[in-house]
Amino acid sequence: MERHFEKELENLKANLIKMGSLVDAQLGSACRALFEGDVARAGQVISSDREVDRFDTLIDRQCLDIFALSQPVAIDLRLLMSAVKINSQLERIGDIAVNIAERVEPLAPHRPFLLETRLSEMASVARIMVRDSLDAFIHNDPSLATRVLVSDDVVDTLDGGIFRTMVERMKVDHTLIQPATHILILSRHLERLADHATNIAEDVIFLVEARLVKHNAENTDIA
C-alpha cells in the first residue's frame, strides 16, 4: 500500500511537471506572438488551451483517486492538497496565456510602441517566476520559492511604472489611447501571472514548514 502510494504520488508529480511545461510553452508562445506581432501563433495558443483544460481535469481526477484509494494523512495529505491547488493555479496561468494571445491582433499595428514599453521585461520576470515556483515545488526548494516571493515586488513595480508611462503617453498623443489601454491590461495580466507564481511558491514554503514541524515533533517523541 505504502509503495503503491509513493508510486501514485510520483505519477502525479510527473503529470504536474508536464502540465507545467505545457503552460510554460503556452506562455512563451503567447509572449512571442505578442512581441513579434504574430497573429497566427496567437491563434494556436488560443486553440491549444483545450489541451491545458484536459490536463487540468486529468490531474484533478488523479488527485481524487489517490485520496480515495490511499487515504493519506498528515504531510501526504497536505502534499496532495497542494497538488490540487497548484494544478488550478497552472490552469489559470494557461488562461492568462490565452488572454495575452487575444490582444496580439489589436496590438499588431502598434508594435513599435509596444516594444518601447517595459512590457517584455515584465513578461520575462513573470515567466521566470512561474518556472522557478514550479521548480521549487518539484525539488522542495524553499530558497527558490523565497526568491519567487521577492520577484513579485519587481513585477509590481514594473506594473506601476508601465501604468504611469502609459497615462503620460496617452495624454500627449491621443492616437495612442487605444493601444496604451491594451498595454495597461496586458501589464495587469502579467501582474496576475506573478501572483499565481507567488501562490505556488507560498504553498511550497508552507509544505516545507509543515515537514519541519512534523520532524521536530518526531524528534521530540524520540527524545
Add this chain to the structure above:
Amino acid sequence: MFFHHDRGGMQRHFEQGLESLKADIIRMGSLAEEGIAGAIRALLERNAPLAREIIARDREINAMEMRNDDAVVDLLALQQPVASDLRFILAALKINNDLERIGDHAVNIAESAAQYADREPIKPFVDIPRMAQITKEMLRDSIDAFIHGDSAKGRGVLAQDDVIDDLNKKVVGDLVELMRRDPGCIVQALDLIRVSRNLERVADLATNIAEEVLFITEARNVKHHLDKRDSGH
C-alpha cells in the same frame, strides 16, 4: 458493539465537519459578495471612507481561507470519505481559494473607488452598476448551486458569463472613446476600466465555481464526464 459505536461517532463527527465546511463556504461567499457590493457602492456614492473600510475588511476573508484549508485537512484526516463527499471537499478547497481571490478583486475595486471619489466624475454610471448586479447574482447562484448540487443553476451561471464579457468589452470601448474625445478624462477613465475588468474577473471566478459544481454533479450522473465537460466549454 463498542467498535460500531465508535464508528458511528466518527461518522457523525465527519458529517458535522462537512456541514460546518458548507456553512463556512456560504459565509465566505456572503463576505465576498458584501465586499463587491460595498466597493461598488463606494464608487457610485463617491464614498472614500467606505472604500477604505472595504479594503480593511479583506483580512477577514483571508483569515477565513486559511481556517477553511485547515478544516479540509482535518476533515480528510478524520476518515476516508466516500467518493461524492471527496469530490465535494476538494471542490470546496478550490472554491475557498476562488472566494479569497474575489475578496482581492473587491479590494482593487475599492482602491479605484477611493481614487475616483477624489476626482471630477466623467460620466453617469450605466453599465457598471448593471455589471455589478449580474456579477453578484452569478456569485450567489454559484455558491447556491455548489451547496445544493444544483447543476441547472450552475449552467445558468456559465451563460451569464458571456453577458458580463460583452458588457466589459462595451465599457472599455466606451471609455477608450471618451478618453479620445476628452483626454482630461484619462485618469478617471482608467479607474473605471479597472473596475470593469475586476468585475469581469469576479464573474470568471463565479464561473469557475459553477464549473466545479458541474464537475461534481456530472461525475455523479455521467460516466464519461471528462468528454462531457470538454464539450460543455
